[in-house]
Amino acid sequence: MLSLARTIARPGLARAFRAPSVAAAIHTLPDLPYSYDALEPHISAQIMELHHSKHHQTYVNGLNAAEQSYAQAPSVKEQIKLQSALKFNGGGHINHSLFWKNLTPTSEGGGKLADGALKSAIERDFGGVEEFKQKFNAATAAIQGSGWGWLGYNSTTKKLEIVTTANQDPLLSHVPIIGIDIWEHAFYLQYKNVKPDYLNAIWNVVNFKEAEARLAEAAQ
Numbered sequence: 001m002l003s004l005a006r007t008i009a010r011p012g013l014a015r016a017f018r019a020p021s022v023a024a025a026i027h028t029l030p031d032l033p034y035s036y037d038a039l040e041p042h043i044s045a046q047i048m049e050l051h052h053s054k055h056h057q058t059y060v061n062g063l064n065a066a067e068q069s070y071a072q073a074p075s076v077k078e079q080i081k082l083q084s085a086l087k088f089n090g091g092g093h094i095n096h097s098l099f100w101k102n103l104t105p106t107s108e109g110g111g112k113l114a115d116g117a118l119k120s121a122i123e124r125d126f127g128g129v130e131e132f133k134q135k136f137n138a139a140t141a142a143i144q145g146s147g148w149g150w151l152g153y154n155s156t157t158k159k160l161e162i163v164t165t166a167n168q169d170p171l172l173s174h175v176p177i178i179g180i181d182i183w184e185h186a187f188y189l190q191y192k193n194v195k196p197d198y199l200n201a202i203w204n205v206v207n208f209k210e211a212e213a214r215l216a217e218a219a220q
Contacts, residue, residue, distance in 0.1 A: 033101065
């Protein structure tokens with residue numbers, strides 16, 4: 001035991017457990033594929049501008065700072081301390097980058113689910129499109145606090161499933177097909193505390209073409 005303690009205390013071995021000195025990646029805020037007012041009246045321009053330019057930018061900044069600290073951390077213990085910051089800000093960046101593409105103006109097909117693989121899969125796994133929306137909204141509205149509602153593809157069962165995650169946790173158990181932000185910053189200025197109104201409205205601007213493309217890639 002004493003010899004083991006002496007071995008661990010050796011400076012050379014201690015240096016071997018330090019974090020490598022590598023440069024952290026620089027993440028940037030992605031541009032929206034539409035203008036801030038493009039989703040009105042379902043999501044206001046004020047919400048979209050604050051959500052994108054302030055909230056998402058904060059996650060990007062936090063992720064860059066956390067990754068830089070991680071790269072410079074002198075020990076595994078210090079790296080472990082940074083895990084929550086990496087998860088929260090990294091998840092926020094991943095989730096929102098997906099969310100913006102999840103949406104599109106009604107003039108460009110928002111809310112329209114055409115016949116195809118996605119519609120067939122929803123009908124197979126939920127009994128119908130309206131039944132799916134009702135189940136999705138109920139599960140997402142029931143999140144305590146903040147989080148995300150997801151339509152995910154289960155790679156094991158080859159089926160679509162409704163999943164929720166807390167805070168900014170990214171969806172890791174499934175391939176994300178559609179994700180809906182249920183944090184208050186996503187709806188409160190317009191819908192106040194009435195989550196069901198927001199959830200009902202957002203289906204008018206869901207980009208089902210993007211969702212179908214994700215499903216096709218996931219099912220390959």
